Amino acid sequence: MRVIVTGLVATYPVGGVAWDYLQYVQAFHALGCDVHYLEDTGQWVYDPAAQTFTADVGANLRYLAGGLASLDPALERRWTVRGPDGTLHGRTEAELAALCAGTELFLNISGSCWLREPYRAARVKAYVDTDPCYSQARIAAVDAGVADESTRFSVDLMRRHDVFFTNGEHVGAPDCLVPTCGIRWHPTRQPIALANWPVRSAPDGPFTTVMSWKIEPTPPVVGGRTYGGKDVEFERFLDLPARTPETLEVALAGAAPRDRIAAAGWRLREGHTVSATMAAYRDYVLGSRGELSVAKNAYVATRSGWFSTRSAAYLACGKPVVVQETGFSAHVPTGPGLHAFSTAAEAVTALAAIRADYARACAHARDTAEAYFAGDRICARLLADAGL
Structure with a gap:
């Protein structure tokens, strides 16, 4: 079976992004699929060294190829990228068209890929919503007649898919505020290739x-309510370091109020440093006692059921995880190595429980990753839900 996986690795060549998308490629390869990676965003690409965007894709292509090769040498050349000027890299137009024509599953993760005519030749075109509430807010805006031209264009492309998945596992539940917009959203999780961790x-x-501090320029609006990002939730837990003997560290990217965060007792690292490469990102996780993290306000307030790839990686490394409740605990059970919190008091209690029996918490963390995030099982279910 041939699968095309799309993503944003060449567009944003940083470790966390690469792990998010390339583990799909690795998981489908492990299932015996003929898997290929395609990137066609229509955007300029990010240059981490200059911290700006550019039309020059050379270094970004090398980053992508190196990332694939690091996972499996057999994957090193299984990629195609369309640059900002429309030029294809990795394959010719004819080769890419033939590849798509023989593809059973075109997996458009994050809606990252323009759904051009040749790509539509794939048997099943699946959309994977990795940003619950944000995706549905765009659809709702179009349905209400209040969307701008860019949003209308993106939603039109979204609706051209055959099947829809979401990382918001609680979407469709009675207590979830994310609208379904008349679409059947199949729940899915981020695949983790356990051998990597x-x-x-x-x-x-x-x-x-690891956290990107981003104040949303156009925050999602659903049912007349405006939702925010991680910055909104982090403010609620700013004083957490003063309430626990644990050392709390955050690797920050973006225009965060670093002085104020440090004054509250948080230890700070530069996000672009710890996530410069896939290896650096993994080393940062491995050097951690565990993870403590908030989630985007939009995920939390809507009870979307979202759970991050990053937190799943911590679990896979046997690192206890304490993360903000988004409704995920209805689908991934909590326990000694995985705690959900809604208040600062709950976070402090979770950290104390881990401290009381750290070895037990570590063992449970890895067990949870194996039971709920193993890439081969997640991608096998995804194929089944896509009717393949």
């Missing part, structure tokens, strides 16, 4: 997380 104890390390 060795169990390594770091009992003297800090509880860490």
Whole structure:
């Protein structure tokens, strides 16, 4: 079976993004699929060294190829990228068209890929919503006749898919505020290739997380209510370091109020440094005692059921995880190594429970990753739900 996986690795060549998308490629490859990676965003690409966007894709292509090769040498050349000027890299137009014509599943993750005519030749075109509430807010805006031209264009492309998945596992539940917009959303999770994430104890390390501080320029609006990002939720837990003996560290990217966060007791790292490469990102996780993290306000307030790839990676490394409740606990059970919190008091209690029996928490964390995030099982279910 041939599968095309889309993503944003060449557009945003940083470790966390690469892990998000390339583990899909790795998981389908492990299932025996003829898998290929395609990137066609129509955007300029990010240059991390210059911290700006550029039309020059050379270094970004090398980053992508190197990332695939690091997972499996057989994957090194299984990619095609269309640059900002429309030029194809990795394959010719004819080769790409033939590839798509023989494809059973075209998996458009994050809606990252323009759904051009040749791509529509795939038997099943699946949309994977990795940003619950945001995706549905765009659809709702179009349905209400209040969307701008760009939103109307993106929603039109979204609706051209045959089947829809969401990382918001609670979408469609009675207590979830994310609208379904008349679409059947199949729940799915981020696949983790467990072999990539060795169990390594770091009992003297800090509880860490990697976070992009971004104040939403156009926040999602659903049912007349405006939702925010991580910055909104982080403010609620700013004083957490003063309430626990644990060292709490956050690797920050973006225009965060660093001085104020540091003054509250948080230890700070530069997000672009710890996530420069896939290896650097993994090393940062491995050097952590565990993870403590908030989620986007839009995920939390709507009870979307979202759970991050990053947190799943911590679990896979045997790192206890303490994360903000989004409704995910209705689908991934909590326990000694996975805690959901809604208040600062609950977060403090969770950290204390982990401290009381750290070895037990670490073992449960890895068990949870194996039971709920193993890439081969997640992608096998995705194929079944796509009717393949």
